[in-house]
Amino acid sequence: MVKGVRDCLVTGYEPLIGALDLPDPDDRHVLAAGIKANAQVIVTNNVRDFPGAIVNTWGIDAKSADEFVLDQVSLDAKTVWACVRQMADAWRNSPVTTDDVLIRLEKVGLTRSVAELRGL
Structure with missing residues (x-):
């Protein structure tokens, strides 16, 4: 950090x-x-x-983290989506899709945020 x-x-x-x-x-x-x-x-x-x-x-x-990310999505969904793509591109171990990133975000509790992103 x-x-x-x-x-x-x-x-x-x-x-x-x-x-x-x-x-x-x-x-x-x-x-x-x-x-x-x-x-x-x-x-x-x-x-x-x-x-x-x-x-x-x-x-x-x-x-909560989910509330915070959901706020960011409502402020600028395109930028948040670009960050999700950047996370997928930055994965080192194996090729990862944006859907893989969303699944992992759901698993750590960002369920509402991921639902909103999937609805874009």
């Missing part, structure tokens, strides 16, 4: 951790990093541990 996305690491969030109250205290560092980075969204498949009443106070939403 560090090689692919410059400035992806968040630092200096540690002082915020103690002031945060989440259902799972082990998730406080995630919200603290989001606050420090001025994030709009925390993408997690553990949404229930990031209640809106708490994270929205900081101007942040918590969304």
Whole structure:
């Protein structure tokens, strides 16, 4: 990730951790990093541990990966579809089709996003 996305690491969030109250205290560092980075969204498949009443106070939403990708599809379906094709082209072990990528995305829980992409 560090090689692919410059400035992806968040630092200096540690002082915020103690002031945060989440259902799972082990998730406080995630919200603290989001606050420090001025994030709009925390993408997690553990949404229930990031209640809106708490994270929205900081101007942040918590969304599942499927919800997040579905939002991206609704914003720019052509770009998301191009990313799926790029993923298929980048596979190293064997030739992979876009349908293979969609099947794998479904298996990891992006069911609504994949349904939307298939409907394009």
